[in-house]
Amino acid sequence: MTSSTSPALERRPRLLVLDVNETLSDMTHLGDRFVEVGVAPYLAAPWFAGLLRDGFALTLTGHNPAFADVARSSLHTVLHDKANVEAATRHIMAGFLALPLHGDVRDGVRALTALGLRLATLSNGSAEIAESLFERGGIRDAFERVLSVEDAPAWKPAASAYAYALEECDVTAGDAMLVAVHPWDVHGAKAAGLRAAWIDRTGAPYPEAMYAADVVARSLPDLAARLEALPAAT
Template identity: 35%
Template sequence: MPRSPRVIFFDVNETLLDLQPVKDSVARALNGRQELVATWFTTLLQYSLVVTVADRYTDFGAIGAATLRMVADKHDIALSQQEAETALKPIRSLPPHPEVAGALERLRGAGYRLFTLTNSGTDALAEQMANSGLAPYFEDLLSVEAVGKFKPATEVYHWAAGRVGVSPEDCLLVAAHGWDVAGAAWAGLQTAFISRPGQTTYPLADPPTWTATDLTILANRLTDNMT
């Protein structure tokens, strides 16, 4: 069995919080074209990597609105900047997945130090955690805004480990995205993949340290494995 981490970092969007409300809002902005929601999210991730590689940090929300307009324009859908920003407002008030609060409570009660580590900006993250009721479970809310690069850049994971005063190998990154899990593993962290519907791991990366269908199962395994 893998050794127990001292610190657990959690991705936020889709891992802790249910993205369905923002997916529905984006689909409405795109004339009901549900199939374009995945295109938008992929484009958002693509351009977050573009600005990271080019060393040009821009707030994740701003990239989200810009890429939503790009997708709309490509499919001949009229969408203003204000309409794009309005479509993304639900991302600040997403509900947690049903099992999240209980799993976080169990992990915190077992002595794990819990932190967020998200591509969302600092202000958006604070609002998300307050609205979801999850803020009290975390020792601190970490955003990539402090680094000026987006996950899965290696610098982000190393910064987070340094920020909490623990070596990367004693940290665990929990995420529902294969790219995030791969990036954390390449940076030397332990990883846990939460296989939310439609998500999969990257075949060219090492397998995650842990895999679970939800956070309750992961919490049970981690607390049972504590040394």
């Protein structure tokens, strides 16, 4: 079993690499789309987990599929008994373009930039979706790069995905910190040599089998406060 302990941070990172889906975007609203096509809203969460599983499987077998393609395929499975699967799938997929930010994100992003930290994203979803989310939320100016694995060799948590972000932002792994709500993403980043922060919005226990986060915070403002307490990178 992988150790879940992590040494204390000695300084702030230079660059924060933020995940997008669920970390910054509030995807609970997709449940409304499921209801609108006649499907129980609780199916939204297992659908998203299933599409990530399929994406990981494809990555492990040497493919780098488009997030939207995997999402649509997974929806076809969930909605297979609907009268008009294609129309229902289009309606749910369109919901990605209307998702809001989590309530803590705008203030948290401003607090992080106030510390002089560079911000970028690395999403398994498309850069277009992230750009739209940030424009609607009024935080696009805070991010120097909006990166997606669609331009990387593989999906996260493959090491090559994180290496792509580091190269694009011209930083070393030791100077970067991933920020995500997903323990699998934290684990992948740690395995690739980055530091990592876990945003624990639900209070659920962190999986003991995975590499532990260097910082655990309940929100982005909480993360900013924890990083502010550390010496700045020199």
